[in-house]
Amino acid sequence: MIPAEFEYQAPKTLDEALRALGRHGDEAKILAGGHSLLPMMKLRLASPRYVVDIGRIRGMDYIREERDKIAIGALVTHAQVTTSELLRAKCPLLPETASEIGDMQVRNRGTIGGSIAHADPAADYPASILALDAEMVVQSSSGKRTIPAADFFVDLLTTQIRPGEILTEVRVPVKRAGEGTAYKKFHQPASGFAIVGAAARVIASKAGQIEDVALGMTGVGSKAYRATAVEKSLRGKTASESLIAEACGKAAQGIDPLADIFASAEYRREMASVFARRAIISALEKAMGRASSPSKGAAPGKTK
Numbered sequence: 001m002i003p004a005e006f007e008y009q010a011p012k013t014l015d016e017a018l019r020a021l022g023r024h025g026d027e028a029k030i031l032a033g034g035h036s037l038l039p040m041m042k043l044r045l046a047s048p049r050y051v052v053d054i055g056r057i058r059g060m061d062y063i064r065e066e067r068d069k070i071a072i073g074a075l076v077t078h079a080q081v082t083t084s085e086l087l088r089a090k091c092p093l094l095p096e097t098a099s100e101i102g103d104m105q106v107r108n109r110g111t112i113g114g115s116i117a118h119a120d121p122a123a124d125y126p127a128s129i130l131a132l133d134a135e136m137v138v139q140s141s142s143g144k145r146t147i148p149a150a151d152f153f154v155d156l157l158t159t160q161i162r163p164g165e166i167l168t169e170v171r172v173p174v175k176r177a178g179e180g181t182a183y184k185k186f187h188q189p190a191s192g193f194a195i196v197g198a199a200a201r202v203i204a205s206k207a208g209q210i211e212d213v214a215l216g217m218t219g220v221g222s223k224a225y226r227a228t229a230v231e232k233s234l235r236g237k238t239a240s241e242s243l244i245a246e247a248c249g250k251a252a253q254g255i256d257p258l259a260d261i262f263a264s265a266e267y268r269r270e271m272a273s274v275f276a277r278r279a280i281i282s283a284l285e286k287a288m289g290r291a292s293s294p295s296k297g298a299a300p301g302k303t304k
């Protein structure tokens with residue numbers, strides 16, 4: 001449980017960090033909260049020669065409104081997301097998701113940038129980032145680029161971030177009129193990671209006419225994904241229990257579910273439907289301006 005030897009660097013500015021990463025290429029790893037990187041290094045699943053600690057860079061932990069978006073600095077911790085009044089009021093899906101991550105220690109150290117860059121298949125944020133159509137801003141010594149969520153997650157622990165780049169900002173849209181959101185998660189009992197997590201964003205009339213719907217899923221396959229078959233079955237329809245149940249049966253369509261000691265592939269597929277349904281119902285009820293108790297027979301049991 002002791003990492004291989006490495007050289008530690010703690011730049012004070014983003015420019016300094018980018019220069020260090022530019023020099024060391026793929027021999028370097030960025031350290032943010034350390035709650036994923038350090039366990040990987042201790043298990044020797046990662047053995048970087050250089051560790052560039054970005055935690056001392058000032059000004060990367062902001063949450064601010066910019067026109068119709070909220071910009072979140074990559075060093076914002078899960079705890080800061082959970083308690084942000086701005087996010088609670090204008091993008092409540094993200095605080096709801098962050099509050100489900102690990103325990104208080106993890107939420108106090110882990111960062112939104114670290115979690116999204118790490119792309120653990122059982123991490124919570126990726127489902128919501130996809131449902132929100134968020135944007136990731138990455139920077140290298142040669143400039144900045146913005147990557148839409150739909151293109152960002154490539155595979156297990158793999159994103160579009162290239163060696164030498166730092167994820168500096170996550171941009172999420174401000175909630176629209178008639179929008180309801182919800183994150184529902186089946187917790188792995190020891191670590192708290194998602195065996196299955198479903199993030200729903202629904203725009204609907206008070207009468208339940210679904211104008212638009214987005215459903216991000218995590219924990220099911222090797223990377224988070226949008227359940228487009230569910231979305232297609234619901235978009236433009238009038239909501240009913242049977243319509244939602246039938247649509248959510250497709251939550252793992254086209255996905256090869258993971259299997260481990262906690263859940264078989266078949267069980268994960270089944271749970272994907274159950275948690276997708278819970279998330280859609282909860283989001284829909286918020287969109288329709290109703291109390292968030294699920295309608296009869298639609299969402300069995302507790303989620304946590």
Ligand SMILES: Cc1cc2nc3c(=O)[nH]c(=O)nc-3n(C[C@H](O)[C@H](O)[C@H](O)COP(=O)(O)OP(=O)(O)OC[C@H]3O[C@@H](n4cnc5c(N)ncnc54)[C@H](O)[C@@H]3O)c2cc1C
Nearest residue numbers: 030032033034035036037102110111114123124167192193
């Ligand atoms: C006991 C335990 C329970 C947990 N439970 C959950 C859970 O329930 N749900 C969940 O989602 N997560 C969970 N986590 C993971 C936690 O959320 C981590 O904090 C998060 O995954 C990584 O964030 P970090 O800031 O710690 O990143 P680090 O560990 O520092 O880095 C992770 C990876 O991302 C890279 N990286 C970090 N920041 C950047 C950046 N700005 N730009 C580019 N690359 C970057 C690093 O090089 C590294 O490869 C748990 C962790 C622990 C230890």
